[in-house]
Amino acid sequence: EPAPVICIDGPTASGKGTIAAIVAERLGYHLLDSGSLYRITGLAASRAGIELTEANAQAIADLVSSKVITFLPDQQVLLDGDDISLDIRTEQAGMNASQVATFPAVRQALLQVQRNFCRLPGLVGDGRDMGTTIFPDAPLKVYLTASVQCRAERRYKQLISKGLSANMADLIADLEARDARDINRAASPLKPAQDALHWDNSDSTIDEAVQQVLTWWEQRQ
Numbered sequence: 059e060p061a062p063v064i065c066i067d068g069p070t071a072s073g074k075g076t077i078a079a080i081v082a083e084r085l086g087y088h089l090l091d092s093g094s095l096y097r098i099t100g101l102a103a104s105r106a107g108i109e110l111t112e113a114n115a116q117a118i119a120d121l122v123s124s125k126v127i128t129f130l131p132d133q134q135v136l137l138d139g140d141d142i143s144l145d146i147r148t149e150q151a152g153m154n155a156s157q158v159a160t161f162p163a164v165r166q167a168l169l170q171v172q173r174n175f176c177r178l179p180g181l182v183g184d185g186r187d188m189g190t191t192i193f194p195d196a197p198l199k200v201y202l203t204a205s206v207q208c209r210a211e212r213r214y215k216q217l218i219s220k221g222l223s224a225n226m227a228d229l230i231a232d233l234e235a236r237d238a239r240d241i242n243r244a245a246s247p248l249k250p251a252q253d254a255l256h257w258d259n260s261d262s263t264i265d266e267a268v269q270q271v272l273t274w275w276e277q278r279q
């Protein structure tokens with residue numbers, strides 16, 4: 059019996075990571091934060107001194123395939139045993155991730171890695187193409203959106219609470235650049251799966267969104 063998958067896709071900073079983690083915990087399911095794989099890939103390439111260009115796409119794909127990536131509880135990530143949990147969370151790492159994510163060779167290299175997360179009793183996967191490409195047969199696909207203003211405010215608060223500096227105008231520009239790159243790329247662009255259920259997270263709390271996903275999931279049983 060294959061493990062059931064709940065896909066949660068949407069743009070940067072829409073709240074999907076937080077919501078996916080809580081839903082997974084409530085259901086006792088595994089969690090796939092697929093964006094972290096693109097962040098890890100960008101970081102590994104940068105550290106190896108490989109420029110993030112299309113000409114290097116295959117080299118970057120080969121590099122990440124040769125690496126040992128370990129996911130530990132509490133969002134801890136090891137790359138060949140080295141703790142990179144914080145390094146992959148910077149704005150720069152996010153921009154680098156969205157760059158390597160446009161390369162088909164990289165997406166191909168990460169395809170099976172992502173499918174291997176699908177184990178019993180079930181999986182919650184969050185990203186951009188969980189429902190369209192990685193788990194096309196998933197019984198529940200959620201497409202989570204929020205206005206750019208809301209997403210920038212959330213990101214702003216996150217950064218400030220971590221003691222980092224932030225500027226709203228820069229954050230909005232960054233989000234718009236990343237949205238454009240995710241939506242317009244040829245390889246698995248960000249778009250709702252045909253059978254996705256939509257949730258606008260602009261004015262809702264995390265709790266409300268989690269409750270909605272859990273209700274949809276119950277209706278699927």
Ligand code: C5P
Nearest residue numbers: 092093094096155156159185186187240
């Ligand atoms: O979700 P997160 O911000 O961590 O993702 C980082 C980047 O990785 C995104 O901006 C996107 O370009 C890319 N990504 C992707 N497909 C996914 C998850 C993330 O292309 N499934």
